[in-house]
Amino acid sequence: MGMKTKIALGAVVGIAVIGALSANAGDGDGDAKSGDRTSASAGEKQDGADADDAKTDGAGADGAKTDGAGADGASEAKPAEDKAVEKASQAERFKAFVQKNGTPKEKDAVSHVTKVQGADEQNDILDAADVYTDFTGGIMGPGTGPAKLIASAFADWKDSENGLVTIYDADGELLGNGQF
Numbered sequence: 001m002g003m004k005t006k007i008a009l010g011a012v013v014g015i016a017v018i019g020a021l022s023a024n025a026g027d028g029d030g031d032a033k034s035g036d037r038t039s040a041s042a043g044e045k046q047d048g049a050d051a052d053d054a055k056t057d058g059a060g061a062d063g064a065k066t067d068g069a070g071a072d073g074a075s076e077a078k079p080a081e082d083k084a085v086e087k088a089s090q091a092e093r094f095k096a097f098v099q100k101n102g103t104p105k106e107k108d109a110v111s112h113v114t115k116v117q118g119a120d121e122q123n124d125i126l127d128a129a130d131v132y133t134d135f136t137g138g139i140m141g142p143g144t145g146p147a148k149l150i151a152s153a154f155a156d157w158k159d160s161e162n163g164l165v166t167i168y169d170a171d172g173e174l175l176g177n178g179q180f
Helices: 002-058 062-087 090-101 104-110 144-157
Strands: 113-117 127-133 163-168 174-179
Touching: 090 104, 090 113, 090 144, 104 144, 127 144, 144 163, 144 174
Parallel strands: 127 163
Antiparallel strands: 113 127, 163 174
């Protein structure tokens, strides 16, 4: 009877752990989405206020109309820049980050990156990203050293409590990995 109780207790604890992990994963996604919605609604309210201000200013002198148009033009340019950043692939954003913040050796290594997957979706429980390069030869090839630099640069770019980045060559063979 003691053994059956231990097995049953172990099963209950296992189910509780799985439930806690899945609930935690759901909370992270919900928080990000609700934060985005709050930002968007605040942005919509701000845009509406700018439009009303422009109408009020436009009723006065011609100089006020120019100021109102300038405010609208500035608010339209900002979302266009955000859209350009969103349209860039993960690999392009990673390369841009390293070009701005990386060492010369990291910049050279990252110039061989062709594709990045899994960098956008993080939950800090088990994050995994894949970086593909144009190196050849697998783990015994010349891309092993630069793969460590790529993993290091990736860790500077993205941060996770429990992330693993894996670097692959052109044939899909493993070059290296690292934590981020």
